[in-house]
Amino acid sequence: MTSTVESAPGAVPGLGFTSDSTQGPAAEPVLSVRDLTVTFADPRGGVPVTAVRGLSFDLAAGEVLGLVGESGSGKSATGLAVLGLHDPRTTTVTGSIRLGGQELVGATESALRPVRGGRAALVFQDALTSLSPFHGVGAQLAEMYRLHHPGTGRAEARRRAIAMLDRVGIPAARVRDFPHQFSGGMRQRVMIAMALMNDPQVLIADEPTTALDSRVQRQVLDLLGELQREHGTAVLLVSHDLGVVAGTTDRTLVLRGGVQVESAPTAELLAAPREPYTRALVGAALTLDSVPGTPLPTVDDPSPVVEFAPRAIGRPERWLVEVADLAVHFPGRRRLPSLRAEPVRAVDGVGLRIAPGETLGLVGESGSGKSTTARVLAGLQQPTSGRVLYDGQDVTRPGRELRRRLSREIQLVFQDPYASLNPRRTVAQTLDTPLRLHTSLDAAQRRERSAELLEQVGLPAAHLDRYPHEFSGGQRQRIGIARALAPQPRLIIADEPVSALDVSVQAQVLNLLMELRERLGVAFLFVSHDLAVVRHFCDRVAVMHRGRLVESTDRDRLFSAPHTEYTRELLAAVH
Numbered sequence: 001m002t003s004t005v006e007s008a009p010g011a012v013p014g015l016g017f018t019s020d021s022t023q024g025p026a027a028e029p030v031l032s033v034r035d036l037t038v039t040f041a042d043p044r045g046g047v048p049v050t051a052v053r054g055l056s057f058d059l060a061a062g063e064v065l066g067l068v069g070e071s072g073s074g075k076s077a078t079g080l081a082v083l084g085l086h087d088p089r090t091t092t093v094t095g096s097i098r099l100g101g102q103e104l105v106g107a108t109e110s111a112l113r114p115v116r117g118g119r120a121a122l123v124f125q126d127a128l129t130s131l132s133p134f135h136g137v138g139a140q141l142a143e144m145y146r147l148h149h150p151g152t153g154r155a156e157a158r159r160r161a162i163a164m165l166d167r168v169g170i171p172a173a174r175v176r177d178f179p180h181q182f183s184g185g186m187r188q189r190v191m192i193a194m195a196l197m198n199d200p201q202v203l204i205a206d207e208p209t210t211a212l213d214s215r216v217q218r219q220v221l222d223l224l225g226e227l228q229r230e231h232g233t234a235v236l237l238v239s240h241d242l243g244v245v246a247g248t249t250d251r252t253l254v255l256r257g258g259v260q261v262e263s264a265p266t267a268e269l270l271a272a273p274r275e276p277y278t279r280a281l282v283g284a285a286l287t288l289d290s291v292p293g294t295p296l297p298t299v300d301d302p303s304p305v306v307e308f309a310p311r312a313i314g315r316p317e318r319w320l321v322e323v324a325d326l327a328v329h330f331p332g333r334r335r336l337p338s339l340r341a342e343p344v345r346a347v348d349g350v351g352l353r354i355a356p357g358e359t360l361g362l363v364g365e366s367g368s369g370k371s372t373t374a375r376v377l378a379g380l381q382q383p384t385s386g387r388v389l390y391d392g393q394d395v396t397r398p399g400r401e402l403r404r405r406l407s408r409e410i411q412l413v414f415q416d417p418y419a420s421l422n423p424r425r426t427v428a429q430t431l432d433t434p435l436r437l438h439t440s441l442d443a444a445q446r447r448e449r450s451a452e453l454l455e456q457v458g459l460p461a462a463h464l465d466r467y468p469h470e471f472s473g474g475q476r477q478r479i480g481i482a483r484a485l486a487p488q489p490r491l492i493i494a495d496e497p498v499s500a501l502d503v504s505v506q507a508q509v510l511n512l513l514m515e516l517r518e519r520l521g522v523a524f525l526f527v528s529h530d531l532a533v534v535r536h537f538c539d540r541v542a543v544m545h546r547g548r549l550v551e552s553t554d555r556d557r558l559f560s561a562p563h564t565e566y567t568r569e570l571l572a573a574v575h
Contacts, residue, residue: 029060030099030201031058031097031120031201031234032096032098033058033078033097033098034056034095035094035095036078037050037092037093037095038050038051038086038091039092039093039094040090040091041090051077053257054260055074055078056260060234061232062229062232063250063251065234065235065250066245066248066252067079067238067239067252068239068242068245068254069254069256069261070299070502071240071474071501071502072257074255074259075239076238080122081093082097082104082204083104083204084112084116085116099115099120102115118200119200119202120203121196121202122195122205124191125206125208128180128187135178136175137170137179138158138161138162138165139176141161141190141197142154142160143157144198145157145161149198161193165193168190168227169219169223170186170190188208188209188220189220192208192227196231200233202234202235202236203234204238206238207240209221209241209244215365216365218573237249240503241285241503242282243285245266246270250266251263251264251266252270254275254278256277261275261277262274270282277299280298284299285503286503286536292535294536298504298508300504315355318391320354321352322388323376323386324351325350325387326385327345327347327349327350327383327386328346328347329343345547346372346547347369347373347383348548350373350547352549354491354523355523357517357521357522357523358540359524359526360538360539360542361526361538361541361555362526363529363541363542365529366529368545369546369547374525377491377493377525378412379398390410408438408489410489411484411487411491411493413492415495415496415497415499418476423468425467426464427463427479428450430479431464431479432446432447434486435450439487447464449486451464453483456516457512458508459479473505477509478509481512481516485516485520488520491525493524495527496527496529497513499528531559531570534555540554543570550566559571
């Protein structure tokens with residue numbers, strides 16, 4: 001979620017922490033960091049990379065400190081250093097980190113073991129990969145409790161786990177369920193319960209709500225803030241979302257390239273940032289007050305001069321995509337052999353239309369059916385029933401020739417730029433594949449076309465022979481966009497293409513997509529949970545809830561006068 005950044009700490013109704021801490025760093029700190037430097041060795045023997053350089057800050061009991069910056073600024077490296085989680089074989093940590101008077105830098109594993117999960121705890125961004133897939137959530141919480149309370153019996157630890165799950169809103173009946181059986185927001189609740197299982201003095205929340213939709217993000221931050229106030233826990237909140245930082249933190253520290261740029265009370269810093277870099281970050285953050293379709297300022301280009309003509313998409317002579325009464329059902333899971341398994345109605349009676357050159361935003365919470373609908377349009381998921389027309393042809397059961405045409409004219413841009421590129425293939429090989437499959441160009445011409453595609457998305461042709469790991473997240477997403485553009489598609493399905501990117505890189509990618517849309521006339525199905533992004537980029541918006549389409553209208557009408565209570569709730573969660 002991207003929300004307004006002018007808010008004072010605790011001023012966003014129902015969102016985040018409302019800490020009463022006013023003592024700031026002058027009070028006795030529970031966590032004190034001095035001259036912290038984190039350096040990673042180059043596995044190929046090259047020059048080491050310094051991720052954090054000379055960082056110092058204090059964190060008082062009950063205080064919430066925001067640590068913000070772009071990807072690669074050293075935020076997560078700082079959080080991991082506090083708990084001693086860096087591999088000493090490849091990482092050098094110097095300086096001082098004192099937790100309640102105990103020095104953690106250079107401490108032995110036996111000294112750090114009672115600290116991790118006991119006196120200090122960490123909530124990761126991706127709860128699914130952070131929880132064991134082989135054990136029920138209750139067993140994992142009970143294990144955390146028993147590790148820090150030797151001699152505790154299984155029954156007592158289980159009671160404690162059930163009580164903590166209930167505290168975060170998960171019923172006792174689900175204590176045996178596995179992580180994959182929970183939604184993203186519920187898994188994050190489990191992570192919070194585990195982190196607070198032993199009443200830690202310090203809680204490090206590393207991008208805890210980045211991939212969550214606005215309503216679930218609001219619920220998680222409300223919960224985290226409520227528990228933080230009850231236990232008096234000091235919180236280090238790592239985030240690139242200035243909207244989250246505005247509504248949750250007492251102070252904010254800005255990092256760039258591992259170096260502290262500035263630090264101040266959050267309201268003061270966001271209202272009047274002193275440093276140009278901080279001003280650029282604040283300016284790049286989208287809000288519901290941003291003018292739709294205008295170029296966004298970025299850290300590299302704080303005053304973009306490109307202008308796009310006002311978009312006017314009328315009723316077309318022929319729709320590019322028509323979806324009628326679409327349904328996708330998945331087999332249900334029987335909890336008891338005697339019970340009949342009810343199918344899961346992921347999509348139920350959805351109807352959509354997309355005009356040539358139009359951008360349709362598809363929004364809703366996690367599990368609302370957005371991605372399943374997109375997969376049907378891309379030909380990756382067979383519908384249970386309904387009709388899907390592309391350029392007037394039924395594509396629900398396409399033949400070989402139609403399937404080949406669809407694979408050329410409909411392309412995808414995925415959410416995760418790290419997982420969607422093959423790490424074993426160079427950029428040239430990645431771009432060559434669609435050109436080889438869908439064009440008659442020879443090898444030299446394909447290489448030339450690949451270079452043109454890279455330059456089209458703002459990357460130099462000299463990067464063709466690099467591998468994905470040599471690029472930043474924003475650059476990888478540009479490569480994914482270049483791959484989608486290779487066969488000259490008429491429709492691009494972008495599934496959460498900027499949700500994992502920090503605000504400045506998000507602005508760069510959105511500027512690029514708007515420029516390509518104007519220049520190439522390609523249509524977009526833009527799947528997102530971020531309403532500020534959807535308002536800025538899309539012509540029309542369709543809202544999904546529990547597999548059903550609850551509202552579909554033009555952008556301005558939806559954001560000014562939503563018809564359904566559910567849409568009003570989504571908009572309220574952003575403000």
